[in-house]
Amino acid sequence: MGQLRTNSGLAEDLLIELDRDAGVPLHRQIEASIRASIRAGRLRAGASLPPTRTLAAGLGVSRGVVVEAYQQLVAEGYLASRSGGYTQVAASMPPAAADADMMGQPAARSVGFRVDFGYGRTDVSQFPRPAWLRSVRTVLTTTPNDRFAYLDGRGVPELRQALCDYLNRVRGTLVVPANVVVCNGYGQGIALLIQVLARRGARRIALEDPSSGDDARVLAGAAGLEVVGIPVGPDGVQVDALHRADADAVVLTPSHQWPTGGVLSAAARAEVIGWARRRGAIVVEDDYDAEYRYDRSPVGAMQGLAPDHVVYCGTASKTLAPGLRLGWMVVPAQLVADVAAAKLLADRGSSVIDQLTFADFLGRGEFDRHLRRMRPVYRRRRDVLLDALRTHLPDLRPAGIAAGQHVVAWLPPDLDEAAVVAAAARHGLGIQGVGPFRIAGAGPGGLIFGYAILSESAIAEGVALLATAIREVRES
Numbered sequence: 001m002g003q004l005r006t007n008s009g010l011a012e013d014l015l016i017e018l019d020r021d022a023g024v025p026l027h028r029q030i031e032a033s034i035r036a037s038i039r040a041g042r043l044r045a046g047a048s049l050p051p052t053r054t055l056a057a058g059l060g061v062s063r064g065v066v067v068e069a070y071q072q073l074v075a076e077g078y079l080a081s082r083s084g085g086y087t088q089v090a091a092s093m094p095p096a097a098a099d100a101d102m103m104g105q106p107a108a109r110s111v112g113f114r115v116d117f118g119y120g121r122t123d124v125s126q127f128p129r130p131a132w133l134r135s136v137r138t139v140l141t142t143t144p145n146d147r148f149a150y151l152d153g154r155g156v157p158e159l160r161q162a163l164c165d166y167l168n169r170v171r172g173t174l175v176v177p178a179n180v181v182v183c184n185g186y187g188q189g190i191a192l193l194i195q196v197l198a199r200r201g202a203r204r205i206a207l208e209d210p211s212s213g214d215d216a217r218v219l220a221g222a223a224g225l226e227v228v229g230i231p232v233g234p235d236g237v238q239v240d241a242l243h244r245a246d247a248d249a250v251v252l253t254p255s256h257q258w259p260t261g262g263v264l265s266a267a268a269r270a271e272v273i274g275w276a277r278r279r280g281a282i283v284v285e286d287d288y289d290a291e292y293r294y295d296r297s298p299v300g301a302m303q304g305l306a307p308d309h310v311v312y313c314g315t316a317s318k319t320l321a322p323g324l325r326l327g328w329m330v331v332p333a334q335l336v337a338d339v340a341a342a343k344l345l346a347d348r349g350s351s352v353i354d355q356l357t358f359a360d361f362l363g364r365g366e367f368d369r370h371l372r373r374m375r376p377v378y379r380r381r382r383d384v385l386l387d388a389l390r391t392h393l394p395d396l397r398p399a400g401i402a403a404g405q406h407v408v409a410w411l412p413p414d415l416d417e418a419a420v421v422a423a424a425a426r427h428g429l430g431i432q433g434v435g436p437f438r439i440a441g442a443g444p445g446g447l448i449f450g451y452a453i454l455s456e457s458a459i460a461e462g463v464a465l466l467a468t469a470i471r472e473v474r475e476s
């Protein structure tokens with residue numbers, strides 16, 4: 001629809017074009033326009049129409065003309081008059097084709113699976129709504145208007161301070177607010193970092209192999225950086241391979257390697273930091289799910305060992321909800337200005353209301369409380385998964401520490417990973433193999449079990465389906 005103008009200017013609340021020379025009464029033109037918008041799905045069921053007085057003023061017609069048009073559409077069933085004196089598109093309107101498309105689910109959703117072990121999903125049904133609402137209310141009732149203006153590229157001071165307090169207390173970091181940059185999740189954080197590193201002359205970036213395929217690998221390629229995979233063993237990345245990689249930066253998940261689940265040992269951490277110091281390189285520490293360690297306290301963040309060489313990245317995606325798009329980086333002093341400038345260039349800053357809300361939420365201790373509530377829930381789900389694997393599939397070898405929201409289990413050599421994944425899908429089980437996340441290609445077959453959003457009975461059912469699928473692969 002083009003921009004619609006009337007003799008008296010733009011009707012801001014509803015796009016309606018009037019042609020005063022058409023010889024068609026104005027109320028009929030308004031009716032036809034609204035009817036067409038509803039049929040085309042531009043106005044959805046339940047959408048509120050502007051008050052008659054407002055629309056009339058915008059269109060430069062008398063209010064009676066608009067009233068007549070609305071009344072006709074109410075009579076036809078397109079609109080409904082509500083008791084508060086306003087008019088809505090009737091709820092019984094059939095959804096328009098375009099709308100139905102938009103409501104379709106993303107391809108990654110577990111459409112058609114009886115059980116889906118898809119990874120990377122947090123139990124958003126447990127989002128602490130009442131506590132978050134309390135913080136939103138506090139922010140909206142106490143924040144002066146001028147705080148809702150444009151932002152500093154690093155984020156609001158309250159959140160940067162609250163994150164420092166939290167990270168220094170819980171993750172053993174060495175952070176001051178000036179070095180924190182708030183971003184829209186790790187996904188944006190790594191994108192900004194890669195841009196900045198490339199602009200500052202980096203040529204080669206090392207990634208764990210296997211590692212998450214959908215961010216650093218793609219982004220580095222797009223920024224013109226060469227990507228080199230560093231093999232991962234049971235205790236995280238193999239540092240001797242890093243020494244040979246001739247890289248300017250390395251991205252690690254040291255507290256819980258994604259996906260294999262190992263923890264980088266103290267000696268390996270020290271070696272990585274020595275490597276970074278000698279080369280003037282940067283270590284990106286993706287601390288994506290460090291909040292969930294079930295058998296002991298998590299190892300402190302690497303950032304605390306070398307604040308000048310480590311960029312620490314955290315996210316609310318695993319703890320609160322991925323849809324919040326809240327993440328944070330602790331950036332070495334020499335990179336802060338560049339990263340903050342890249343953030344401003346990308347989107348002019350993350351939502352100030354969300355940042356202030358999260359700051360209040362952290363400050364009240366609600367984040368700690370939420371984590372204390374969720375740890376036993378995820379731990380039970382993990383225990384149920386491991387019990388079921390031991391019972392039904394004893395020759396699969398679960399790897400990694402008691403942590404996080406997923407487990408990798410290695411397949412015995414007689415089982416082909418892709419064949420197992422395909423057979424599982426035929427039996428109504430969604431599961432992914434490790435193979436697609438490898439950089440150099442080869443390696444043992446393994447399956448990634450995301451358990452965070454599954455009930456204990458669904459987990460047990462999923463393992464039983466997998467056992468059936470594996471039996472079929474072996475028999476074929």
Ligand SMILES: Cc1ncc(COP(=O)(O)O)c(C=O)c1O
Nearest residue numbers: 120185186187212258288315317
């Ligand atoms: C390895 C890893 N890091 C970080 C994240 C979180 O990304 P974001 O904060 O952009 O949601 C994920 C999400 O699944 C992940 O797998």
